[in-house]
Amino acid sequence: MFAVAGVSKFEDLVEAIPAHLRLARPLDLPHSQSEMALSRELRHLAEKNRGMSELTSFLGLGWTKHFIPAAVDSIVSRSEFTTAYTPYQAEASQGSLQQIFEYQTMVAEITGMEISNASLYDGATSLVEGMIMATACSKGRKGFAIASNVNPRWREVAQTYAGSNGWTFHDVGWEAGTGARDRAALAKVLAGHAGKLAAVVVQTPNVFGLLEDLSGLADLAHQAGAVLLVAADPLACAIAEPPGSFGADIVVGEMLGLGIPTSLGGPGLGYLTTKKAHLRQMPGRVVGRTVDAEGTRAYCLTAQTREQHIRREKATSNICSNQGLMTVAASVYLALQGPQGLAEVAEQCASRLAYVRDGLQGAKIRPLFSGTPFQEEAFQLPPGSRARVEAACKTARLLPGIWLSDLLPGVPTESLLVCTSETHSRQDLDLLVSILSSAGGAA
């Protein structure tokens, strides 16, 4: 091989690397392990975790555990999907291309929008991409009227990007009674920053798990010359009127849960849907339908003049690798469920939350807000009860939810954000109600 390569020894091939810069020692890494040995080590690490198969968990915040039918992983495991690259050569990549086209169609349908891209990293970064897109849609404006009840983990990521992009966030607080964004506060922000706002940013369900009433919001945003950017839970959209019906311009969010396991939060699947009129500002890849030279239906990557490999510093986003394989998982899941199955999962989630709410009522534990929840809701426990609740939950191997005040200023310290799904049995729900009632109930 060396002779064909035109050299006599390996060192000749790397002569361009100055000798003193080459590594003169073996890397300090664990010695090579057999498949058996490394499997043992990885299993050992996995066993050090207490996953949700061992713990009864009511954690949510956008990473929700749902049941995943076996057919999903059966398809996702196929190396035809896992070991393919980005479908650059359309004639040899029709499988991935058509699958992405179908994914785009389903996400657009679910959110009530016209078009979708081929995926983004996760919910938080989809919000950021939506904001970058909003600045482009508003000719470079950099102000955002952003609801304070947007998932704080997502807002933090947006904050990371804010400094370098020159973004200014104008917080729109929530109503003390309903937990929904404060309409008067929004009107004030819109009036106070006229001509400077790129987008009005809301999330539904919001961080409290409550559906936001989107009616009239698009008009308010448009009157201010801004776009309406909505972060929406795709499962909630199965039964709740989707943002598209209210005139949203950009819809973003997280698809983890729909065929995708929680996996410490990644890989998830960020989505972004929009109006066709905003295609030129849309980030990421997109697949279009066309024909081949003989008129047979075909698919290929298209509208690429937005993308980094062509537009470089003027691209709509820097994204290249996305979450392709996760769109396979979500597509198979959504195809299996169909409109009926998806609506039933959504109804199950909401009904199980209602069951918990009813149960807690007996112990005088009430929701923090009066708004309409989907599958997650904040419950107000008595002052000083947190330590007791935590101790009782530990014994029962239960993760009761997320303490909101750990994430969000301005909420009481004993507000517990509880998320239910179809995966919780009646026994799971009864256990939660019983522990919260005895450890956190009124004395």
Place this chain on the structure above:
Amino acid sequence: MPKDDMGRTMFERGRPGQRGTGALEWDIPRPGLAALFPDKFRRKKAPRLPELSEGEVVRHFVNLSTKNHHIDKGFYPLGSCTMKYNPKVHETLARLPGFTTLHPMQPAETVQGALELMWRLERMLGEISGMQAVSLQPAAGAHGELTALLVVRAWHLSRGEDRKKVLIPDSAHGTNPASAAIAGFDCVTVKSGADGRVDVDDLKSKLSSDVAAFMITNPNTVGLFETRVEEICAACHSVGAQVYMDGANLNALVGIARPGDLGFDVMHFNLHKTFTTPHGGGGPGCGPIGVKSHLAPFLPSPRVTHHDGAYGLDRPSTSIGPVHGAFGNFLMMVRAYAYVLAMGPEGMADIGHTAVLNANYLYGKIKGSLQTKYAGPYMHEFVLDGSPLKKTDLHTSDFAKRLLDYGVYAPTIYFPLIVPEAMMIEPTETESKATLDEFAEIFLEVWRQSREEPDTVRTAPHNLLLRRVDDVKAAKDLVLTHPF
């Protein structure tokens, strides 16, 4: 399959009311949607999702899958993409419930194994790269670039400097300038010299106290090691600029040289290239960044900590903040960790050696046809100049389509921009000599056809399910969702 079934979507199959999942049990009272949601919230028209049985869904996706080229099926010489074999054990291990069922908001004491894995992988990547601190959070290479530039920006700001420019070679991946723009910098292009490497004089003329960083891919995108890397780093450092290494081509260096030792301050890794996590038809990737210690305080939060045998999380106030909602693409980290264990120091050294040998061997086999613009030897890949194809009125794209007819994928084409009609070939270290020989034969045959029967090449592909796909029509008509 009948030809008229090609491209038929799920939305054109099935029948109303069909579903691929059974009804769920109601072991609790069912209040009904009307009781749960006020009318103003309720969806009036259901999304038009497919209505198929489980068997129909499976058949649909299995049939789709057969229409993909993929690395388990055949050679995939995409330059800069490092399409190496993805070991199967990684897939098994990444599916362990002890990893897949974890929630990112779980208390640290319940995810000790996951945190330990991340902590260890950070250090392994540090050792392999010669960097002193690593963050695994970025979800892809471009995300890593952006994160790294935000870290660099924060470091400059901490020194009271708000530098505005990032220098980027004309041979760079498009993600470099795109990331720099989103990180708030103005991009300045540095020319390549006659040898295909950075024109150091041009670089020096563009360096100033307003330059935050120079981003450089090493080996670069024409497969050449930047021999004057020490001089480049010294020149940048002399004006206070940081030197960023785009690690897209790290595969060539593994076990041979370490970016940290070469003088780089910061870099990103592509776990989906060098560390063989599968590409998944476009992702998910994983794009960790490595930095020298002066940049470490600014890495994304949370950071994994290890004190007294316990792993935890820390959110340093100096951090740029999080760049992902959770920890990044964790299951990709599991796969990469398994890969490093399998390789060990011995296997790691072989990666770079074999990747470099394979690339130079393959070029030696085919250089009687098309040639490179810049002289080798090359590292892990080489870039052919396709302009001689014009003699018979062909383009690199025609040549690429004809290669597909022989059951191999096409090289990366029309990149980098500094080589006309570019064809970028990266065989990787996991391909055998026999595979390289077969590909060389195919390549030379297509070269022969290009001169003797150019119409065969111009109208390729001929042997696939589809003939040439009309991408101009796609861009003109813009049918981006199924027209119901």
